[in-house]
Amino acid sequence: MKGFTLFIVFFFLLFWGACGNVSQEGKIAHVEPRPIVIQPIGGFPDKQAQVLLKMLKEVNPNVSVAQPIPMYNKAYFEPLHRYRADSLLHYLYRKSYRRKDAIVLGLTYKDISTTTHGYYDYGVMGLARSPGNVCIISTHRLSKRKKYYYNQMFKVAIHELAHTEGLGHCDLSNTCYMKDWKYKSPTLEEDEFCITCKTYLQKKGWRLK
Ligand SMILES: [Zn+2]
């Protein structure tokens, strides 16, 4: 009989523990994501910023487009006619001093570059501080075909935003947005975050199905 009572107590504790986990998971699902501020730079077309705004709202309802700011001419690297992405991140960081709680996503149509792969000046589509609160994307290297243009723009944006949350590159799945594109354009193949990356971002409050 004593054994049976212990069994009942054990069973109750197990059940109670399981309920505890459910409510904990519930709490994780209600984390508010950091606001995203889309920052057009140097005459970036407002229409394109608005399209991206609409797409990012699906992931984070707290996203807005800031007043445009001029290009940071000190970031210009004349020999290759590009703008240094890390200088632009510093520029965005200084410009966003009132919004330290938010992630600032800079948009430029100019070609941007960074030092990588043994090259001082290597053209890239985006760069982020990881973890951090600034990232930038350039539309210069995106497909010129309208069909792919916004699809690629969204993928590069979401990839860089995920870097700001501290997420690194992912080799778990060929279809994950966090795949290392090796500085080539994203393809139609990447169409979601893999379950590992998704879980990480959901804990940061991202609304991912
Ligand atoms: Zn990356």
Ligand SMILES: [Zn+2]
């Ligand atoms: Zn992944």
